Amino acid sequence: RLSMGEKIDRPEQVGGYPEVVSGPAPRDTDHDGMPDDWEIAHGFGLTDAGDAIGDADGDGYTNLEEYLQSLVDEGLTPRPEVRGISIDRPGGPFTVRSEASQLPIVRVGGDQRSFYAHAWFQDEVRLEVSTRSAGRVDSVYPPRIQDRVKVSGTGIELYVAEEGARVFDQGANGNRLFAFFDSYPQDSLQLDDDNVIDAGRYGIVGNRDNVTHKLQAALDAAAKVPGGVVFIPSGDLEIDTVRVPTGVMLYLAVSSVLYSSGKSTDGAMILFDGVENAGLSGPGVIDGRGDEGLPSAAAVAVRNARSIVLKDLMVRNPSGPGIEITDSRNVKISRSKILAVGERQGIGGLHFNRCESVICERSFISGTGIGISIQASGSGGAVGRTRAISVHETTVLSTGLGISIGPHSDQPIQDVVVRDSDLICSGQGISIAARHGAGGIEDVVFKDLTLDVRPVAGDPETGRPFCVLNRSEGPLRHVLFERVRANAWATSDIAGSSSWPIEDVRFWGVELTAGDIARSDPQPLFRLRQVRRPQ
Template structure:
């Protein structure tokens, strides 16, 4: 639903509310218009769209009406000037942002503001296949087959769009067909049932459960797009209770995949996994997972080439953003379309991470080379490790890795013994060791350094960490520039060489 305010002439979209409980903690008005705030696990959230370029006023109110005595807004680096007025926090922005707001001692409130949509298809336009015309059940009462039926029909006319109107759609596996687009209108929710009988089991993870790829691309396909302001809901906790799990959105064995604007939530396993993809662009994606479901990674890019992830937020217990390569026909890799591939030219830009493990990570799998991987302009709201390289499995090489313009705001706990703003290290778990070469860490604000020393550590003379350049690393609350590894709290440096600090 689109609302228009008079004061700021901003168009705003109410969050999808199908099956969602309204927040008991926060209300929000945007230019005087009330938004639907959603209650969720450990944090609440709101989703909306806004016109950019003009000031848009946000008024967050605490529903217990207690005065606001403390607050912080992430990303802290943004020039947002907020003020407390009784039980309201007020600020204005000209650009849409993904924000995490902490007020008093309450749970966090996540604001997911996107620019206005472009190129919205008509539900009855030419070459638009409305799922309601194919018998899709928009009430969620049955496991609908209408969306796949619409997709199969659209595939006969390359370039067609499958249109999902507002509603709740319980759905089995969905195969995205060659040269088709899936449009999820605001207010539409695709929901995983959590019942293993409704799905085709594709893999078994040895330390967890059997699983499936819920929404995946056709192999050897081209030009597939998933977009809109709708929600892909993995029903993760209930799925895990049924001893099952699913990757939610899986572009696999495809070329020129695009995803824009959707909200992905409550994953029972890795949420979004580009697997052996060539050229993919993922933008304006919002991944909201729980903290009581393990291994619920946000975006894992696997054995792919030319992948761009821009303007994203990923929240959950496990890694927010990561890259991996794996061996063939082992556990989760059984359904992969091709033999193992190297990973090259992967780029994460302007993302926000909140995790109990890593915010941004290369690894743990490095069974094939990973080269030219860049994480830049990233913010870590909170994590055990801000960012780094964990070469844990495999004997291939990680090289030409860059972390640029990163901001680590808070750290807590540890991830497999690591608890630092950055860590680069090689482990031996009996599944191979390999080198890490040519790493650039530049323009980093480590507001928190972590409870343990940072690592630049290889394993042996053939699995060294080498050629690491650290430039303009600012540590602590005062942002003092560090001039040595010691000032950066990098104390573990065995089997490392050619480490440079440049200021």
């Protein structure tokens, strides 16, 4: 009753019905009532519906009841201490645990011994990393990330308090684990906002149907709304090529997967072409099905565009380049991951050509060719040169070159900065090579790097940490390597030509650890030819 003595018989008398916010159902592969993300985080199988009635912690409550209780405990938005990213075909020689959670692991990079795990976390978390096979985890780097680390059994125990990649080694010639941690995003998407279009309204459901035309219709509709966002709910979908219009953000839910149909047009799955102020955001997955022999296509391509944001992407198993940026300005790539799965050559990686003002930060880039390629090849387009490229706090894993600047420099390549990053590669580490064109390469800085380069068996020219080469008709000058720690299995070449010598190349505070280069028939660490003012 009210204080006035009246009977309550209408909801309006007590404020009306509460607003109930709905959303897409989370992905549940085995239909056992427990979402995939929750099962992965707690070490359950995604294809075993019977684990719902199990009691993993022996407290008398089933696993399904534990999940339902977590909804109440977390206010309908469950956020465990560490939430693993769903990875297709998981498996590997490492185990990563946080309390009761176990993270999935997948082999990446094509070298047979590199593995990857990824998780979201909040606050400080305690992790245990150990091996499933013989041997032990005997090191973790980079040292600049200040974790509390101690040896525990056959593994390592550490407390993670900041974002970034940790690399765990199982001995000099053993396996290697890249574990990437991101803090939970602070800006969550609200489906009831006027500018957000739920792709489910266009008949898009996660049953692996080809939704190219439906998704394009949703994107075109969002272009008519200021600040339009298209939200892709959880589930497996398939696309040919979709084009993101000007002013639109495409957002992938945590358990959504966009698979390539193998019929991509214009050489890309998701394309930004001639647009501006647009973006693509995860944490959902873009899967190119590269190990299934599909035609080569970039997972994401940005062409003749400006002011593009690519954030929290998970590109998995691409059939061509992971991310390709051409003739574009003001592009930012943040907290994104490119996982080259399988042994197909020349896939993955991050590729720039004739771009200006591009940033790649806090990302993981893997490829079975070049990790990061920076060129100024060809002519025409909106930009016509490559300038102001910044890569920082990024880990690069490749079975070819780690970072390549050149060899095509038809137009100038200027102002490239790579810092606070880690390169792990087979073949060669860093190549600045102008072999073609007259544009030249100028003002390049590599600072505060760890460079782990390994030779390819039977190829004496591999294992080279640095190559600076000018065979073009333009200048190559003002190159700085500062505070770089690297190993060397072959002599680093610094060589210009008689008509265009290299000018002003500096190695400041560089530490080199010699491999086979220091054994029988020792070779020099550096070979300099036609170089002016080296330091």
